[in-house]
Amino acid sequence: MTITEQVDALFEEMVEIRRHLHMNPELSHQEITTPAFIADQLEEMGVEVRRGVGGRGVVGTIRGGNPGKTIAFRADFDALPIDDQKDVLYKSTVPGVMHACGHDGHTAALLGFAKAMIAIQDELPGTIVLIHQFGEELSPGGARAMIEDGCLEGVDAVYGAHLQSKMESGRIYLRDGFLQASEDAIKIIVHGFGTHGAEPHQGVDPILAASHIMVALQSIVSRNADPLKELVVSIGKFHAGDADNVISSNAVLEGTIRVFDPELRILAGQRLRTIVENVAIAMGATAELIIETGYDSLWNHLAETDIVRAAARGVLGDENVVEIDPVMPVEDFTYYTQTKPGAYFFVGAKMDDESVVYPHHHENFDFNENAMLVTAKVFAAIYFEAQETVMDSILVDLDSI
Secondary structure: OOHHHHHHHOHHHHHHHHHHHHHOOOEOOOOOHHHHHHHHHHHHHOOEEEEEEOOOEEEEEEEOOEEEEEEEEEEEOOEEOOOOOOOOOOOOOOOOOEOOOOHHHHHHHHHHHHHHHHOOHHHOEEEEEEEEEOOOOOOOOOHHHHHHOOOOOOOOEEEEEEEEOOOOOOOEEEOOEEEEOEEEEEEEEEEOEOEEOOOHHHOEOHHHHHHHHHHHHHHHHHHHOOOOOOEEEEEEEEEEOOOOOEEOOEEEEEEEEEEOOHHHHHHHHHHHHHHHHHHHHHOOOEEEEEEEEOOOOEEEOHHHHHHHHHHHHHHHOHHHEEEOOOEOOOOOOHHHHHHOOEEEEEEEOOOOOHHHOOOOOOOOOOOOOHHHHHHHHHHHHHHHHHOOOOOOOOOOOHHHO
């Protein structure tokens, strides 16, 4: 039996695992039963397991019987504070919490891959490291804590995948270089002087000052940033006052900075501070800026991305390996590729029925479970591609993967 056939035989088991996790989600940095379930699954397979890595992470190790590289694969397992509204048998049983981003599918796919690979453990070259990560959805995330706790020690390269509900099923989407943006959360507090709405000259209007700040912020992208480099500065929240005839004392703006280039990220923060402070002064107010640094931008290494390309083409054919532009959502997989060579890619997981296709983080989110098969098969192909030479004794027909 080839690895492909072994993975196919495990599909129903992957579906069962995914649906169990979907029905029993846990929020970021609050995961207790999920990592225990994952560790138990791995131990039942005969995988060497470390629990509590970085706090709540699980790391499995499959040591092959032949010399070779150590290749790591990562899946995240945290859920989101969203109420599941789908009408399905595997709907979340936890009010206000659901897997609305596919992390349950990532976990099931990595477990399926592990079970297929441990079946030929003695014939494998090198070592497989299975990183099951907590807390991806909520900064500071779990990646850095797990890395600090040694999950990448001895690893030669690291790979990860994310299911995508809006991308065509049966395809892999990737690029080398920047794949996902960095994120910084911004909060601007404008201090004025409250007064009666009929006597604005008696006070300092923070709403007027905040409005001018919001307009001036648009100049960062249009006049300060290189037009050939992507940058987004968006305000998503504006709050001031509670009555229509009272000028409030304070106004609060909240938003996000998304960018790929680290130097442009610094420039955006500097210009933001200059604009906020000086526009406020010009309007007779004062302002304070709080920037909460989020995840760095995600960079895919060329050699490792080429390995993914070759592996995915072997699994799916050239026509189903799609080069894409970088995207603005963020991902803490970046810290793995900052530490070791690696690559991250997307797996198309669009439902066959267009009426049930929803974006990530939506209350009706779901995905095509066949994407778990694709993920597990591509992981297997990546592993052998990364080993460069495969011994004749390995029971895998790579041409059929």
